Amino acid sequence: MHRERTCPSSNRNGSEKSIIALLARDDSPRVLSIWQNERVCEYLLAPDSRRQAWHAWLAFPGAATNDVTETYRFLTFAKSRQILTDAFGSCPAGMVSALGKFGPFARPKHAYSALYKMLTAGGPLANHACQSAKINDDDLVVMASAVGLPAPERVIRALLKCNIPARAMVELLWAVSRLTPEHDERQLVQCVVQGRQPEAILAKLLSLTPFPEPPFERAGLLVPITTADQLRKIGQRLNNCLRKPGEELAAAVASVLSGQRYFYSWEGENPALLAFARCGSAGWILAEHSGPANSRVADAVIEQVEDMLADIPNVFIGNAGSGMLRWICAK
Numbered sequence: 001m002h003r004e005r006t007c008p009s010s011n012r013n014g015s016e017k018s019i020i021a022l023l024a025r026d027d028s029p030r031v032l033s034i035w036q037n038e039r040v041c042e043y044l045l046a047p048d049s050r051r052q053a054w055h056a057w058l059a060f061p062g063a064a065t066n067d068v069t070e071t072y073r074f075l076t077f078a079k080s081r082q083i084l085t086d087a088f089g090s091c092p093a094g095m096v097s098a099l100g101k102f103g104p105f106a107r108p109k110h111a112y113s114a115l116y117k118m119l120t121a122g123g124p125l126a127n128h129a130c131q132s133a134k135i136n137d138d139d140l141v142v143m144a145s146a147v148g149l150p151a152p153e154r155v156i157r158a159l160l161k162c163n164i165p166a167r168a169m170v171e172l173l174w175a176v177s178r179l180t181p182e183h184d185e186r187q188l189v190q191c192v193v194q195g196r197q198p199e200a201i202l203a204k205l206l207s208l209t210p211f212p213e214p215p216f217e218r219a220g221l222l223v224p225i226t227t228a229d230q231l232r233k234i235g236q237r238l239n240n241c242l243r244k245p246g247e248e249l250a251a252a253v254a255s256v257l258s259g260q261r262y263f264y265s266w267e268g269e270n271p272a273l274l275a276f277a278r279c280g281s282a283g284w285i286l287a288e289h290s291g292p293a294n295s296r297v298a299d300a301v302i303e304q305v306e307d308m309l310a311d312i313p314n315v316f317i318g319n320a321g322s323g324m325l326r327w328i329c330a331k
Contacts, residue, residue, distance in 0.1 A: 019044065023051070025106045027058045034072050042076065049100030052107075053080040056099065059109040060087040092119035094130040101135055111137040114144035121147040124156040139166035146170045149177040152185045158192040159201075168198040175205050183208050195245055203228075203250035211256050214264075215276065215284045216315060219308040222274070225263040228253045234265050238273055239293045261287070266305065272297045274305065276315070283314030 017032070020040065024031040035043040043051065054075055075083065080099075084091040098115060115135070119126045125143055129135060143166050151173045159169055159176075176188055187208060195201030207228030214224035225231050232249060235242030242249050252275075255261035259278060266272040270291060277287035286305070289297045306317040 023105055024055070027055060027106050030058055033068055034075065036068075039072070047100065048102065048104050049096055050080055051104065052099035052102045053083045053096065055106040056112040057083050057087040058106075059112050088116050090120070092116065092122075092126075094126070095119050098130050098135070101133065103134075107137055110141055114141045117144045117147055124153050124160060128160050136166075142166040142170055146173045149173050150180055151176040152180060152188065154185055155188045155192060158189050162192065162196055162201075164198050164201075172198060172201055172205070175202060179205060179208060197246070199247040199250055200245035203245035203247075203253060206250055206253040206257060207232075207245075209257055212259060214262050215278075216309070216312050219312070220304075221266055221268045222305055222308055223265045223267055225265055228256075231256075231263055234263075234273055238271060238291065240273065240290060241294075242273075266297075266301060268301060268304070270298060270301055272301060279316070283316065285316045 017028075020031055020043070021028045023044070031043055032040070043054070046054075057075065074086075078086075080096045081091040084095055095116065098119065102111075115129060118129045118140070125147060129140065129143070146169070155176050156173065159172060164172065172192075179188065188205070191204035191208070192201050195204045211226050211228070214226065216224075218224060225234060228249075231242055231252060232244070235244075235249070242252055252261070252263070256263065261278070262276050262284070264274045264276065266274060266289075272289055272291045274286060274297075275288040276284040279285050286302075289302065291297050302317065309315045309317065
């Protein structure tokens with residue numbers, strides 16, 4: 001037996017309109033025009049997935065018509081998949097159930113568009129959108145921007161298991177997509193699994209790319225650090241911020257790969273790490289230096305370095321200068 005849905009008694013011009021405004025937000029004038037008078041109960045008492053299908057259609061009104069009666073009949077009697085197909089041109093698998101997780105309130109137009117884009121593309125990101133208990137509008141839009149990046153599905157699934165924030169996820173997916181042509185999928189997955197945190201994963205991903213040639217070869221006890229792994233190990237030996245994958249190591253490796261810095265190890269009695277910064281086309285300057293646990297490097301060591309590099313004109317140590325080059329180039 002069919003039982004009509006009835007709304008609790010309320011002031012039609014008061015609390016009921018307030019509820020419509022809360023649920024439908026910007027769509028509330030159209031909702032009140034389509035579900036007029038007692039019919040508004042059908043809108044209020046509908047399941048979330050059904051109401052969200054209506055809101056998606058209102059955001060992308062497909063074959064819209066000014067005939068309110070015809071619109072009401074279509075939204076009332078058509079299946080949710082038909083309504084979404086009318087709005088978007090198709091209804092990808094899982095969209096109706098995913099809309100049910102949007103909750104009772106209308107979402108911004110870009111949220112419906114982002115969900116449709118992700119589900120149409122399919123793959124791990126689409127599964128993530130379908131399986132998430134709650135979908136945030138901003139995260140949904142950010143994740144949808146990663147659709148189309150040529151990242152292996154195994155890597156995407158590994159990243160999703162790490163529960164990484166959406167914005168960091170997209171950045172990592174972009175980095176993965178750039179590395180994919182030259183690196184084995186297993187290496188990329190291993191970087192994710194071992195890193196776990198965004199900065200650590202990025203450091204490991206960047207470490208897959210070979211360092212460029214050093215600006216100058218070994219000079220006595222001053223030895224170029226030619227791989228990311230060597231840089232991490234010297235960080236461990238000196239107990240500084242480069243000793244493990246993270247933000248500092250990722251930034252250091254990125255600066256080398258971009259040609260802006262190069263690191264050297266001082267293998268003397270008092271070991272130290274020296275960073276040389278590119279000073280345009282003029283050459284390189286000594287930008288930073290530190291000993292064990294970031295301790296100060298003795299002036300005598302810097303003087304020895306200066307002596308060893310005296311015959312290399314495109315390198316400037318800077319002790320005799322005002323510090324202008326270091327301030328400008330090493331920022």
